[in-house]
Amino acid sequence: MKPVSVGVIGLGFMGSRWARALAEHPGARLAVVSDVRDELGRELGDRYGARYVADPLEAAADGELAGIAICTPEHLHLETALAAIEAGKAVMVEKPLAHTVEAAEQIRARAQALGVPVLAGHILRFEPRYAAAARAIAAGEIGAVQAVRSERIGLVSDQEILRGRTSIPLYYGVHELDLLRWYAGDVERVCAERSEGVLRARGYDVEDLYSAVLRFRDGAHGTVMIGWSLPAATPGYGIAGMTVIGERGVVRVTQGELGIQHVGEGGLRDLDVHYAPEVHGRLWGALAIEVNHFVACANGSAKPLCTAHDGTEAVRLGLALEESAQAGVPVSIAKTGPPP
Numbered sequence: 034m035k036p037v038s039v040g041v042i043g044l045g046f047m048g049s050r051w052a053r054a055l056a057e058h059p060g061a062r063l064a065v066v067s068d069v070r071d072e073l074g075r076e077l078g079d080r081y082g083a084r085y086v087a088d089p090l091e092a093a094a095d096g097e098l099a100g101i102a103i104c105t106p107e108h109l110h111l112e113t114a115l116a117a118i119e120a121g122k123a124v125m126v127e128k129p130l131a132h133t134v135e136a137a138e139q140i141r142a143r144a145q146a147l148g149v150p151v152l153a154g155h156i157l158r159f160e161p162r163y164a165a166a167a168r169a170i171a172a173g174e175i176g177a178v179q180a181v182r183s184e185r186i187g188l189v190s191d192q193e194i195l196r197g198r199t200s201i202p203l204y205y206g207v208h209e210l211d212l213l214r215w216y217a218g219d220v221e222r223v224c225a226e227r228s229e230g231v232l233r234a235r236g237y238d239v240e241d242l243y244s245a246v247l248r249f250r251d252g253a254h255g256t257v258m259i260g261w262s263l264p265a266a267t268p269g270y271g272i273a274g275m276t277v278i279g280e281r282g283v284v285r286v287t288q289g290e291l292g293i294q295h296v297g298e299g300g301l302r303d304l305d306v307h308y309a310p311e312v313h314g315r316l317w318g319a320l321a322i323e324v325n326h327f328v329a330c331a332n333g334s335a336k337p338l339c340t341a342h343d344g345t346e347a348v349r350l351g352l353a354l355e356e357s358a359q360a361g362v363p364v365s366i367a368k369t370g371p372p373p
């Protein structure tokens with residue numbers, strides 16, 4: 034099969050990785066890159082033999098492309114996603130699908146109306162441990178899910194890129210809430226609390242940590258703790274884990290030993306072995322699996338495994354956590370009917 038032409042809009046932390054992984058994929062040709070930073074766009078374009086298109090909306094509608102990966106900051110996904118959908122491209126939108134429920138619903142509605150595949154970029158659905166947990170649960174190996182517990186707490190140094198531009202529920206929350214929906218179904222009610230102070234003292238107008246209790250429509254309950262206030266030197270990029278307890282068993286994704294230690298003069302150093310590790314000069318890990326799936330969506334041989342509906346519901350839940358913590362009351366989640 035002829036390689037499918039794809040593009041990437043937004044070439045920062047995630048977009049540069051998407052660009053590299055797409056350029057390395059034998060079934061894809063990275064034809065277009067776009068960023069508001071001209072120098073960066075031209076440099077990556079030269080490196081991968083891709084055309085640099087300065088205007089993101091022009092890139093989204095570029096006639097050569099079958100697929101577009103949108104990796105701009107969280108509040109900038111809507112306009113480019115809609116432009117790409119209107120132009121009939123397969124679209125990957127990095128998480129969160131959008132920064133408001135209304136914007137996410139707009140993306141979902143246009144994608145559905147035009148029959149365009151939209152992949153919500155929730156990388157953990159492609160991480161082998163989290164996917165193995167989903168397989169075991171779906172196969173009935175632990176029986177009906179009774180309770181879940183998830184946590185993902187990043188580092189104060191996350192703000193070196195984010196600089197207070199988004200919230201914990203929209204940044205880390207959507208990852209965990211999407212997994213919880215995958216494992217235990219739709220959520221009926223959330224009740225959240227939050228703490229602040231560490232990041233405000235550093236000049237960022239964001240909270241530090243959220244904890245929430247969730248009630249699922251199928252009867253399970255669970256908790257989630259998310260945040261980004263751990264010291265920059267915390268090993269393992271912070272804390273992350275998942276426990277799913279069923280009537281006949283349990284599945285756990287634990288952080289545990291990576292089986293590799295790297296110590297330099299500055300102490301322990303993290304090495305990525307799960308998300309985008311480089312092996313023999315090429316990016317692999319969960320990102321490469323996700324990129325491989327997106328290439329299949331772009332060439333028409335697969336349908337998104339994590340849909341615009343999933344992305345919308347993760348945003349709805351994340352913002353419900355914010356609303357609940359702000360108001361100090363439980364928040365009911367609107368029933369949205371069967372996924373399109």
Ligand SMILES: NC(=O)c1ccc[n+]([C@@H]2O[C@H](COP(=O)([O-])OP(=O)(O)OC[C@H]3O[C@@H](n4cnc5c(N)ncnc54)[C@H](O)[C@@H]3O)[C@@H](O)[C@H]2O)c1
Nearest residue numbers: 043044045046047048068069089104105106107127128156
């Ligand atoms: N899946 C994951 O594990 C993961 C990890 C980190 C970030 N993300 C998500 O990826 C997205 C990008 O985050 P990031 O960390 O790469 O941010 P970043 O700030 O490193 O990169 C954003 C890039 O977009 C460019 N940009 C800004 N406005 C633009 C516009 N209007 N048009 C085109 N380009 C524009 C910036 O110049 C920058 O190069 C966010 O939605 C974020 O939440 C996902």
